[in-house]
Amino acid sequence: MQAQMQTQNRAVQNNWKMRDFITLAIFNVLMIIVMTMVDMFARPLHFLAVGGITALVNGPVYMVMSNKIGKRGALFFTALLTGLYLLAFGFVYFLITLAVVGVLCELIMWGKDTYKHPLRNAIGYGIFYVGYSLCGAVPFVFFREQYLAILSQSYPPSELDNMVYYFSTPSMVLSMCAISLAGAFAGCFLGNTLLKKHVKKAKLV
Numbered sequence: 001m002q003a004q005m006q007t008q009n010r011a012v013q014n015n016w017k018m019r020d021f022i023t024l025a026i027f028n029v030l031m032i033i034v035m036t037m038v039d040m041f042a043r044p045l046h047f048l049a050v051g052g053i054t055a056l057v058n059g060p061v062y063m064v065m066s067n068k069i070g071k072r073g074a075l076f077f078t079a080l081l082t083g084l085y086l087l088a089f090g091f092v093y094f095l096i097t098l099a100v101v102g103v104l105c106e107l108i109m110w111g112k113d114t115y116k117h118p119l120r121n122a123i124g125y126g127i128f129y130v131g132y133s134l135c136g137a138v139p140f141v142f143f144r145e146q147y148l149a150i151l152s153q154s155y156p157p158s159e160l161d162n163m164v165y166y167f168s169t170p171s172m173v174l175s176m177c178a179i180s181l182a183g184a185f186a187g188c189f190l191g192n193t194l195l196k197k198h199v200k201k202a203k204l205v
Contacts (some may be wrong), residue, residue, distance in 0.1 A: 032081070093138060097135050
């Protein structure tokens with residue numbers, strides 16, 4: 001009986017309410033704005049750094065969101081919303097990649113109160129941004145010709161050659177993933193510090 005009650009309590013705690021979806025939407029809009037701005041200004045400098053810079057800047061935003069919602073599904077929905085945003089620009093492969101990554105993140109985050117655990121949060125968030133970096137590489141592996149045809153309509157030959165080099169060279173892809181993971185951990189560390197010093201004291205989560 002007690003075990004059944006505990007299971008029911010956990011189910012109730014993980015039920016999403018309207019305010020959770022509103023919180024998710026607001027914070028994801030902020031993260032997508034950051035992602036777009038970083039992509040706009042940092043990508044011309046270096047493809048390798050984009051994921052890491054985005055993960056670093058968005059880390060505190062994510063940590064506040066995840067602690068405020070505190071329920072399973074936050075990373076999956078974040079990955080899905082990001083994928084849908086990128087789909088609006090015609091990148092259907094990015095949506096597929098991020099949906100798979102979102103499921104993987106939720107498997108990593110499985111357990112009680114993981115979205116309020118700093119290390120587990122950093123691991124899940126880090127995998128999300130590794131997946132974000134892989135969005136540009138996965139299509140070259142599975143849909144190379146179709147993907148090149150899509151990209152050639154939007155990018156000049158010199159920039160396209162640059163993209164092909166970075167996203168189809170294994171060492172470059174691994175470097176992107178490593179930088180994104182490092183940026184994610186650093187962003188979560190900053191976010192956790194912000195939570196302790198300011199957000200929780202102000203009783204915002």
